[in-house]
Amino acid sequence: MIKTVFFDLYHTLICFDPPREDNLSAILGRDGHVLPPERLRRVLVAADEFYNRETARLPLSGRDRAGVISFWKDYYAVALEKVGVAPAPELLDHIIAGMSVVKYGLALFGDVLPALEALAARRIPLGVISNINSDIAPLLDSMGVLSFFSLCLTSKEAGAIKPDPAIFRLGAERMGVAPEDALYVGDQWEADVLGARGAGMQALLIDRGCCFTDVPAVDRLSSLEELSGRI
Numbered sequence: 461m462i463k464t465v466f467f468d469l470y471h472t473l474i475c476f477d478p479p480r481e482d483n484l485s486a487i488l489g490r491d492g493h494v495l496p497p498e499r500l501r502r503v504l505v506a507a508d509e510f511y512n513r514e515t516a517r518l519p520l521s522g523r524d525r526a527g528v529i530s531f532w533k534d535y536y537a538v539a540l541e542k543v544g545v546a547p548a549p550e551l552l553d554h555i556i557a558g559m560s561v562v563k564y565g566l567a568l569f570g571d572v573l574p575a576l577e578a579l580a581a582r583r584i585p586l587g588v589i590s591n592i593n594s595d596i597a598p599l600l601d602s603m604g605v606l607s608f609f610s611l612c613l614t615s616k617e618a619g620a621i622k623p624d625p626a627i628f629r630l631g632a633e634r635m636g637v638a639p640e641d642a643l644y645v646g647d648q649w650e651a652d653v654l655g656a657r658g659a660g661m662q663a664l665l666i667d668r669g670c671c672f673t674d675v676p677a678v679d680r681l682s683s684l685e686e687l688s689g690r691i
Contacts, residue, residue, distance in 0.1 A: 509651075516651070
């Protein structure tokens with residue numbers, strides 16, 4: 461029986477505004493590579509898997525400036541290779557320069573409020589577990605959803621980074637539930653789903669863009685509004 465539900469933060473509850481894929485599509489177009497944002501959205505998911513895997517090994521805060529730049533070149537190289545574009549050094553320089561000057565805002569995905577309201581109506585305690593190095597409560601408050609969550613746990617506070625099971629176990633402990641009575645929802649298969657399951661939790665992948673076609677449907681949600689019906 462599910463007694464509590466935890467969520468990832470970025471790309472699960474909140475998204476960048478404007479979308480990253482729109483900006484990347486425009487930058488690539490200026491270099492002669494015409495790729496629609498919809499196609500780039502899928503490859504950025506693969507690049508995000510790389511991000512989570514590599515920052516779990518060595519956070520960006522632990523790298524010098526050259527190391528951070530090298531990391532982002534590798535990140536975008538992953539995306540380019542997925543769409544068959546050679547990650548030439550000059551192109552990577554153009555992407556990093558172009559993406560770094562965009563002023564991003566943040567917004568809730570459209571399915572978030574209906575999902576949270578449905579779970580709150582059933583009095584299911586909710587929490588957020590995120591690989592963030594700062595307090596996320598002010599951000600959730602600015603989005604108007606902080607009141608839904610009984611716990612906001614970050615990797616900085618936990619001293620562990622997803623997919624390390626320790627951060628998930630700490631979340632369950634602080635919510636007063638056994639890991640097997642908790643469900644975790646996130647947008648990354650390795651960091652979120654496999655990480656949570658490694659801690660003994662149940663887990664589902666939020667896959668709004670149908671990017672993870674190799675993952676069985678039983679393990680995926682196409683919208684958070686499906687969540688209440690899966691519990």
